[in-house]
Amino acid sequence: MRVSRARRAAARGALALALACLATGSPLHAAMPWPASGLSQLVKDYGPAVVHIGVERPSAPARRFSDRWLFLAPGAGVQPQPAPADESSLGTGFIVSADGLILTNAHVVARGTQINVKLPDRREFKARLVGLDAVADVALLKIDAGGLPTVRIGEPSGVEPGDGVVAIGSPYGFGNSVTAGIVSAKGRLLPGAEYMQFLQTDVPINPGNSGGPLFNLRGEVIGINSRIYSRSGGYQGLSFAIPIDAAMRIKDQLLATGTVTRGRIGVSVQEVGQALADTFRLPRPAGALVNYVEPRGAADNGGLKPGDVILSVQGRDVVQAADALGFIAEQKPGDAIRLRVWRERTEQLLEVRVEGFDTPRLPAAAGTAPAASPPSRLGFAVRPLAPAERQFLRVDGGLLVQRVNAAASRAGVQPGDLILALNGQPIDTAEALVQGLDVADGAAALLVQRGTTRIFVPICARPGMPRC
Numbered sequence: 001m002r003v004s005r006a007r008r009a010a011a012r013g014a015l016a017l018a019l020a021c022l023a024t025g026s027p028l029h030a031a032m033p034w035p036a037s038g039l040s041q042l043v044k045d046y047g048p049a050v051v052h053i054g055v056e057r058p059s060a061p062a063r064r065f066s067d068r069w070l071f072l073a074p075g076a077g078v079q080p081q082p083a084p085a086d087e088s089s090l091g092t093g094f095i096v097s098a099d100g101l102i103l104t105n106a107h108v109v110a111r112g113t114q115i116n117v118k119l120p121d122r123r124e125f126k127a128r129l130v131g132l133d134a135v136a137d138v139a140l141l142k143i144d145a146g147g148l149p150t151v152r153i154g155e156p157s158g159v160e161p162g163d164g165v166v167a168i169g170s171p172y173g174f175g176n177s178v179t180a181g182i183v184s185a186k187g188r189l190l191p192g193a194e195y196m197q198f199l200q201t202d203v204p205i206n207p208g209n210s211g212g213p214l215f216n217l218r219g220e221v222i223g224i225n226s227r228i229y230s231r232s233g234g235y236q237g238l239s240f241a242i243p244i245d246a247a248m249r250i251k252d253q254l255l256a257t258g259t260v261t262r263g264r265i266g267v268s269v270q271e272v273g274q275a276l277a278d279t280f281r282l283p284r285p286a287g288a289l290v291n292y293v294e295p296r297g298a299a300d301n302g303g304l305k306p307g308d309v310i311l312s313v314q315g316r317d318v319v320q321a322a323d324a325l326g327f328i329a330e331q332k333p334g335d336a337i338r339l340r341v342w343r344e345r346t347e348q349l350l351e352v353r354v355e356g357f358d359t360p361r362l363p364a365a366a367g368t369a370p371a372a373s374p375p376s377r378l379g380f381a382v383r384p385l386a387p388a389e390r391q392f393l394r395v396d397g398g399l400l401v402q403r404v405n406a407a408a409s410r411a412g413v414q415p416g417d418l419i420l421a422l423n424g425q426p427i428d429t430a431e432a433l434v435q436g437l438d439v440a441d442g443a444a445a446l447l448v449q450r451g452t453t454r455i456f457v458p459i460c461a462r463p464g465m466p467r468c
Contacts, residue, residue: 039166042219043178048120048149050168050213052175053091053104053127053141055112092169092212093117093141094221095150096251100125100143103251104211105226106132109139111402111415117143120176131254135262136196137226138247139211140254151213154220156199156243159183167203167225167239169212179204188240189322190227191451195262195329197322198240199223205239214241223247249330263331263354265304266297269321272309280309281345287311288324302339302352309342328354379408379459382419382430395420397428398449412457414450421447 091108095101102117109115115127125143132139163183171177181203188198201214205228214223223241230236253260269288277285287309293299310318313327314337331337333356341348382399390396401417419427422436423445446457 039178039180042166042215042217043168043176046149046151046213046215046219047168047176047178049095049151050120050176051093051095051102052118052170052173053093053102053108053211054116054118055089055091055109056114056116057089057111090170090173090208091210092208092225094211094213095148096153096248098146098148098150100145100148101130101251101255102127102141102143103224103247104139104141105224106134106137106139108211109141110134115141117141118175119148131258131260133250133254133260135193135260136242136246136250137193138224138242138250138254140251151221152219153244153248154216154218154222156222156245159186159199159216159222161185164217165201165203165222166215166217167201167205167209167212168215169205169209169225171204171206171208173208177209184238187320189320190240195322195326196242196246197326198226199243201239201241202237203239204235206235207233214244261333261356262329263333263335264357265299265302265328265352265354266294267299267304268292269310269324271321280307280342282309282342286320287318287342288321298352298355303350304339304341304352305343307343310339311342311347312340314338332356379411380404380413382433384428384430385418393418393449395449397426399427399430399433408459411459413446413448413459416450417457418449419446420449420454 093102093104096103117125117127127141127143130140130142161183166180168178181201184202185200188200205225209225212225213221214225216222221244223244224247226242227240229238250260267290270291272285272287272289274285290306290308293304310324316327318324331354333354335354336351339350380401381403382401385398399419401415404413427433448455448457
């Protein structure tokens with residue numbers, strides 16, 4: 001097979017570039033051929049639409065150090081200062097409409113009593129929380145302004161690993177900081193985010209970048225920077241972005257109703273590895289293996305059984321288990337969908353009518369949450385779950401922790417914890433929790449659901465709530 005001179009020259013150039021990077025110790029993408037104008041034009045065009053977000057919260061979930069630096073006397077060095085009990089947090093957002101709609105992460109604004117937005121031109125606004133989706137980690141804000149600069153929305157489905165990308169954000173409060181890298185992978189699944197397939201990049205992202213835009217080299221937003229994988233708390237080469245098409249669908253629902261409705265059929269699924277594929281005589285390891293079907297639910301009524309492997313949803317191939325849940329979540333409640341399943345070594349077609357559930361507003365902003373008990377005797381404020389929240393979390397009851405005092409924080413109780421039981425007894429009301437603490441002998445154990453994990457938190461039953 002003959003190779004053209006141009007291809008040989010390109011190969012020699014790529015090899016020389018790689019060797020040069022190895023020799024200097026710099027990453028390969030640092031020497032990538034960026035646009036002729038560099039990235040400066042992209043930043044000039046769309047940087048004005050990237051905003052700094054400051055959020056006030058009544059108390060910190062745990063004692064931490066602030067992100068500010070204090071220069072002391074000469075020779076004394078730089079020391080971090082303890083953050084106040086009533087803390088502020090930082091994040092990033094970007095303007096998607098000229099009348100002041102802003103997208104960011106839900107975790108940036110959750111439980112905020114006041115949300116402040118600062119534009120690159122130094123104008124500042126108080127923002128209103130239109131709605132948030134804790135499942136996808138997307139929030140929509142509104143500021144009272146007009147004629148604002150906006151970003152351009154791109155199409156993440158066309159992104160390929162190796163494509164160059166740019167992030168603009170406020171790491172550690174340094175507004176409109178620009179970093180660049182490449183797309184490392186697509187379709188990444190992360191713990192606690194079963195409905196989202198993330199874009200993985202190596203763009204340097206740090207605390208404060210959350211909620212900021214991820215641009216392709218055409219200046220289009222293709223994602224919202226959301227998470228990093230880190231053992232130090234800072235950037236270690238792995239950052240993850242929510243695909244912008246998913247975020248825009250959520251934005252439209254939040255704008256229309258203030259909440260997000262997803263389709264569900266009442267199943268639990270798992271990945272199909274090679275061993276399971278061999279067991280079920282599948283041609284290849286793919287699809288979503290159904291391991292649980294809710295009795296009298298949509299899947300049960302449609303004939304789906306444990307042991308079925310979902311191969312496609314509405315004609316879309318299911319490669320990994322999360323594909324099935326994600327495709328179903330995009331459907332409207334009441335819609336009839338076609339599932340192609342593998343059962344007893346043959347393919348079958350089933351029709352299932354989709355149910356729906358609303359995203360619970362667990363981390364609601366001040367003034368929008370159901371009434372909570374005051375911290376006082378408990379050391380933390382709690383409220384019961386709404387029926388939709390119980391359905392979403394698949395629990396029969398429990399109390400959501402909304403605020404904590406310093407003693408409860410030291411004991412290990414955090415805002416967002418779901419208290420399920422005290423000393424083995426289920427808890428549904430604040431009164432029952434207080435009564436349980438009154439009769440407890442010294443130490444007590446709270447069974448808490450934190451994210452997808454259940455843990456026991458030991459507390460002292462005496463007033464003040466430190467650990468015994």
